[in-house]
Amino acid sequence: MKKIVLPIVFMLFSLVLATPTFSSEKDDQELEELAQQKGEIIYMDDEITVRSFGNDTEISDVIFTHPNSVVVNENNPMLYSSATGPGGRASIVASDTGRSVYWSVKPATAWPYNFKGIVKLRYHSGFKRDAPVGGMGALGSTISGGVTMNKNNGGYATLIGTAYALNKSRFSVLPGVTTSFRPN
Structure with missing residues (x-):
């Protein structure tokens, strides 16, 4: 009986350890597939491609619920890939391939807004690149986009x-919304 029970226990234990890895891969695949199907290229050169997904809730939900999108509040001074504060919520998540970084912003306003932002790419090689991002959002909506790098040596984004609402309010992304990406 011990010869049967012990291997079963080890098998179940290994499945418990492996399940988070598989769920993260599934989330990355879903995000990559949605990004390929949707979005509009707003800027492209030899190094990067900037894509806007507009206020597509399916993509923004995948970004906000991604396992790497850790939520913190504005009182925590550490760097995280997602932050929620008085101005709303912002997230940035890197894909497992190391080629893409996805962002999403939901300002705390009930008014239509225009978001103007930058994804600052800082490579381990010392090279720096800023990608302009942004878009228009409707009442209480979320906007999102992505930046694809043709090649990189790893780094962080x-x-x-800031989102500018029609009632002249401003909602800034909290400092420290950062993610790292691996070399490809």
């Missing part, structure tokens, strides 16, 4: 920007 930071999202900064």
